[in-house]
Amino acid sequence: MSMRSDFDVVIIGAGAAGLAAAVGLAAAPLAVLVVEARDRVGGRAETVRLVPGPDAGFPVDLGCGWLHSADVNPLVPMIEGLGFELDRTPAAWQRQSGEQYFSVADQRLFAEAFDAFEARIDAAARTGIDRPAAELFEPGNRWNPLMNAVSSYYNGTEFERVSLLDYTAYRDTEVNYRVREGYGAAIVALGGKVTVQSGCAVQRIDHGRKPIRLSTTKGEIDTRTVIVTVPTPHLAEQRIRFSPALDGKVEAAGHLPLGLADKAFFALSEPGSMAEGSHFFGRTDRAETASFHVRPYGRPFIEAFVGGRNARALETAGEGAISAFALDELRGLMGSDFVKRLTPIAETGWLRDPWALGAYSHALPMHSGARAVLAAPTDDRLFWAGEATHPTVFSTAHGAWASGQRAAEEVLAALRPGSAPA
Numbered sequence: 001m002s003m004r005s006d007f008d009v010v011i012i013g014a015g016a017a018g019l020a021a022a023v024g025l026a027a028a029p030l031a032v033l034v035v036e037a038r039d040r041v042g043g044r045a046e047t048v049r050l051v052p053g054p055d056a057g058f059p060v061d062l063g064c065g066w067l068h069s070a071d072v073n074p075l076v077p078m079i080e081g082l083g084f085e086l087d088r089t090p091a092a093w094q095r096q097s098g099e100q101y102f103s104v105a106d107q108r109l110f111a112e113a114f115d116a117f118e119a120r121i122d123a124a125a126r127t128g129i130d131r132p133a134a135e136l137f138e139p140g141n142r143w144n145p146l147m148n149a150v151s152s153y154y155n156g157t158e159f160e161r162v163s164l165l166d167y168t169a170y171r172d173t174e175v176n177y178r179v180r181e182g183y184g185a186a187i188v189a190l191g192g193k194v195t196v197q198s199g200c201a202v203q204r205i206d207h208g209r210k211p212i213r214l215s216t217t218k219g220e221i222d223t224r225t226v227i228v229t230v231p232t233p234h235l236a237e238q239r240i241r242f243s244p245a246l247d248g249k250v251e252a253a254g255h256l257p258l259g260l261a262d263k264a265f266f267a268l269s270e271p272g273s274m275a276e277g278s279h280f281f282g283r284t285d286r287a288e289t290a291s292f293h294v295r296p297y298g299r300p301f302i303e304a305f306v307g308g309r310n311a312r313a314l315e316t317a318g319e320g321a322i323s324a325f326a327l328d329e330l331r332g333l334m335g336s337d338f339v340k341r342l343t344p345i346a347e348t349g350w351l352r353d354p355w356a357l358g359a360y361s362h363a364l365p366m367h368s369g370a371r372a373v374l375a376a377p378t379d380d381r382l383f384w385a386g387e388a389t390h391p392t393v394f395s396t397a398h399g400a401w402a403s404g405q406r407a408a409e410e411v412l413a414a415l416r417p418g419s420a421p422a
């Protein structure tokens, strides 16, 4: 990389947060550089095309797939404005299919148990005292394991490791859309005009000097300000070294670990016999179970989703273990003949992905305040974005995008003539 010492802003990471920050700074007369360790942009937003047969390629999302709170999600009009097609059918998991796998009566009992649990959580949150959300389980309730399965999907971990106050801070209108061409592709397109220096991993940030100096795998870069958007484990494990050290940030990032969610995809032969867009759990009596989404958009495949401890154990067992687990559950539900119609075509490994190290953040019990600590600017020279820094829609792509916009505004305010020199 050619050496320059006159950048005004260096943005570390070209995921949703970094791209949004760059878009937010694009109109300003500033020298801005985005550096990205991977050889692609998008980070945890990634759409790939899977080709199960000779002629049937289709896009699937390995990371974010749903525009949550879609009725108020600012990315919805932006993505539609780029010409992407949104699917507004209610989310698959909101309509559990199949009397055969989970009786309607049991589904109602489960929903009632979950509602009662959430009501206890809301009441406990009003005391302002934080504790593990699992403490609000009714001891011995038969639905506790399945509630933990659901937690493993949307918190990436079981309720034992979820801060009750953080959980209730999350805002969700329960309206969910999808992007037919892929949410990851849409995020990348939103950052379309941003120039990114890819394959450039930041290793050290020396902010005890002016200008700030970044040591990267492609050489040194000097800049007046930095926006850091890397996933929290990178900060907690000090994979980027800060000089002087930023103990408060390291600690806050450690209190906001990434939970884990992974997906496996199976091509389905004779797809017509399975209802389009149906959904079911592999088991309803344990937390270690997959959630299955059948023939999304009528396409000939099944997507399995695993989370939490189960996903961690499967990833650790090695490549192929998630697919094997999902096939096993499908065999248990539908028999060996059905499983013969399935061909594994892909599975994710977000934990072993060295630039992610997990899926999305949750606050540990007693640490709901960590998001604000992580988000606060340092000396008006280091700024912090990424999904984990959002106060109410953390763990999402639209939260990451909003955090990048916020960081861009902070930088603009800090560099405005007349403000204290950065």
Ligand SMILES: Cc1cc2nc3c(=O)[nH]c(=O)nc-3n(C[C@H](O)[C@H](O)[C@H](O)COP(=O)(O)OP(=O)(O)OC[C@H]3O[C@@H](n4cnc5c(N)ncnc54)[C@H](O)[C@@H]3O)c2cc1C
Pocket: 012, 013, 014, 015, 016, 017, 018, 035, 036, 037, 038, 041, 042, 043, 044, 045, 062, 063, 064, 065, 066, 067, 068, 200, 201, 202, 203, 229, 230, 231, 234, 239, 240, 261, 262, 263, 348, 350, 355, 356, 358, 359, 360, 385, 386, 387, 388, 394, 395, 396, 397, 398, 400
């Ligand atoms: C399986 C899965 C399912 C999901 N489902 C949904 C969903 O349905 N809806 C939703 O809204 N969200 C979902 N999410 C979450 C969403 O994808 C993330 O919250 C969002 O994409 C995070 O964006 P970010 O910019 O904060 O972080 P990232 O996308 O992780 O971007 C950070 C970037 O920093 C780079 N980086 C790391 N270290 C360095 C370094 N040292 N130097 C330079 N660059 C570095 C990384 O490569 C990465 O590109 C899902 C995520 C996963 C994994």
